[in-house]
Amino acid sequence: MLGHGLGSWADLCDNFSFRVFIDNQEFGFSRVMNLEQDQEVEEFQVGGMNFAPHIAVTPNKKGGRLILEKGKCFSSGQKQIKNWRAGYRINSLIDVFIYDRSGSFAGSYGINGGVIVKWEVSGLDGLGNELLIQKFEIAHAGVQMGDARTGGTGASFRG
Numbered sequence: 001m002l003g004h005g006l007g008s009w010a011d012l013c014d015n016f017s018f019r020v021f022i023d024n025q026e027f028g029f030s031r032v033m034n035l036e037q038d039q040e041v042e043e044f045q046v047g048g049m050n051f052a053p054h055i056a057v058t059p060n061k062k063g064g065r066l067i068l069e070k071g072k073c074f075s076s077g078q079k080q081i082k083n084w085r086a087g088y089r090i091n092s093l094i095d096v097f098i099y100d101r102s103g104s105f106a107g108s109y110g111i112n113g114g115v116i117v118k119w120e121v122s123g124l125d126g127l128g129n130e131l132l133i134q135k136f137e138i139a140h141a142g143v144q145m146g147d148a149r150t151g152g153t154g155a156s157f158r159g
Contacts, residue, residue, distance in 0.1 A: 018099065020032060020095070021095045021097070022095075024092075027070065028070055030069055033066075033068075036143065041056060043055055063114075063140055064111075064140050065117070065137055065140075066140055070134055081134075084116055084136060086118060087117075093113070094111040094112075094114070095108060107145070108145070108146040109143050110144045111138075112141065113140065114138040114141070115139050118136070120134075121133070122134075
């Protein structure tokens with residue numbers, strides 16, 4: 001059962017067809033995690049109405065954390081990423097564009113900059129045969145969502 005509004009499995013987006021742009025430069029990230037929004041709330045009881053708690057929206061005390069992973073490259077095509085360490089501020093848009101099976105733009109997620117709070121490289125193993133992976137964790141103030149009908153998050157469309 002697909003749910004209301006979906007005609008077939010073809011209406012669903014794949015999670016592997018995406019491109020990441022930071023300051024209008026494309027980066028070859030292989031994994032993007034924690035594209036999410038949450039809202040902090042406070043629950044309280046009010047006298048005379050005890051069958052359910054009241055819920056009030058409160059200001060968020062913590063920002064979001066975006067995690068980007070990519071294979072370590074030897075090429076110098078992405079010089080900007082060589083400066084990325086914990087404490088480095090990204091002062092430009094971080095855009096993640098999603099594409100459907102035919103390669104057409106299907107939606108986007110945008111973050112208005114952030115601070116790298118964690119940087120790590122996967123463990124080294126002389127007996128293994130895996131890729132060396134760089135992971136960046138970026139603290140940010142929130143994610144904006146866009147879709148193909150609205151034209152994205154306000155950043156320029158990249159087809």
